[in-house]
Amino acid sequence: MISETVKEELRDKGIKNTRAKGVLLEILKKVHKPMDVNSLHKESQKVTPVNLVTVYRTLEQFQQKGIVQEFLGKESTKLYEYINKNTKAHPHFSCEKCGTLFCLGALEFDDALYFSNMAKKHKVLSINITLSGICESCLS
Numbered sequence: 001m002i003s004e005t006v007k008e009e010l011r012d013k014g015i016k017n018t019r020a021k022g023v024l025l026e027i028l029k030k031v032h033k034p035m036d037v038n039s040l041h042k043e044s045q046k047v048t049p050v051n052l053v054t055v056y057r058t059l060e061q062f063q064q065k066g067i068v069q070e071f072l073g074k075e076s077t078k079l080y081e082y083i084n085k086n087t088k089a090h091p092h093f094s095c096e097k098c099g100t101l102f103c104l105g106a107l108e109f110d111d112a113l114y115f116s117n118m119a120k121k122h123k124v125l126s127i128n129i130t131l132s133g134i135c136e137s138c139l140s
Contacts, residue, residue: 002026013065020050024058025082028068034079034092034101071128073101089127095135102135 002022010017010025023044028035035043037055044050059080062068066083073079074094079101089112093102107115107127116124 009067013067015061015065019048020044020054021058021061023047023050024055025062025067028062028080028082032082033103034071034073034081036073036077036079040080069126069128071130073130074099074132091129091131093131093133093135095138096132097134097138100135100137101130104131 002017002019003026006022006025006029007017010021015021024040027040027043037052037059040059041050041052041055044055059068059070063070063080068080069083070078070080071092073092074096081103090106091104093104095101112127115127115129
């Protein structure tokens with residue numbers, strides 16, 4: 001069952017509320033981490049039949065409406081992360097050993113300003129930073 005909060009968010013963004021869209025948004029809100037299309041498709045299939053094309057189209061619509069942000073993960077895999085008005089720009093850490101992707105702490109105002117200033121006269125819409133290495137668990 002799709003929560004009233006999700007239905008309201010879709011409505012507020014001007015998105016038609018379908019079962020597939022509601023399920024995908026519920027998943028993205030609950031996981032608190034970036035997910036690739038195949039993982040989202042697999043998770044949504046546990047709740048309702050959704051074809052892969054629907055997942056791609058929904059994510060594209062969510063991105064255009066500012067519900068998710070897209071960035072490239074390991075091996076140039078597109079990852080999607082739920083964002084809301086309280087979400088702050090933050091970097092990610094990708095473990096090259098276990099493949100886990102972690103959200104790191106929010107960028108401070110001065111950090112974001114530094115990166116924005118690097119763009120000079122361009123308009124910055126988002127900042128995506130991914131650090132790669134070996135996570136603490138794999139180092140142990």
